[in-house]
Amino acid sequence: EPEVTQTPSHQVTQMGQEVILRCVPISNHLYFYWYRQILGQKVEFLVSFYNNEISEKSEIFDDQFSVERPDGSNFTLKIRSTKLEDSAMYFCASRKPGLAGDEQFFGPGTRLTVL
């Protein structure tokens, strides 16, 4: 069964450094998402992406964040200058098009630790 994959599984970085989190969505899906989950808290929406542009973003997704689909398979989240409070699990999700396509499938996540 096809699934969303994410790399790396764990990223440790120094405050102020740039990080890029990578995702490979399910191949026939056209809508892509990033969510984050701070330890012990609920999953929070960051951004959605369709047709090579951002379709929606939350207040969390400020100018330090950017997303890109550099080729036909990868979907990346970049944090330009990481802060301590960016430490969290980051989940990529994808959704196929269609009227019943509300089902978002999540990857296993990247644990980001900012020191």
Place this chain on the structure above:
Amino acid sequence: GQQLNQSPQSMFIQEGEDVSMNCTSSSIFNTWLWYKQEPGEGPVLLIALYKAGELTSNGRLTAQFGITRKDSFLNISASIPSDVGIYFCAGHSNSGYALNFGKGTSLLVTP
């Protein structure tokens, strides 16, 4: 964003027992989704609900979308140890499909 309230916050049950958890919102949702998350993993979709009043089953799991579109419940029958995890409800009410998640119900099952 809209707040989703899940209850109970946690449950500690014995294997074989039935489980019921619910999720409520102050505003209407177009879609309700139930996910399960195990430690260190991403949320795994269990059931998706699209129509008010809809009752859907997936094996031992049954979920219903409330008539008012402001609530949903998830039932697990004859629980087993591998049901352990955190169960999240999630929904969206806008065209962007950004999901709002509840805070989760943590389920522990003892053999």
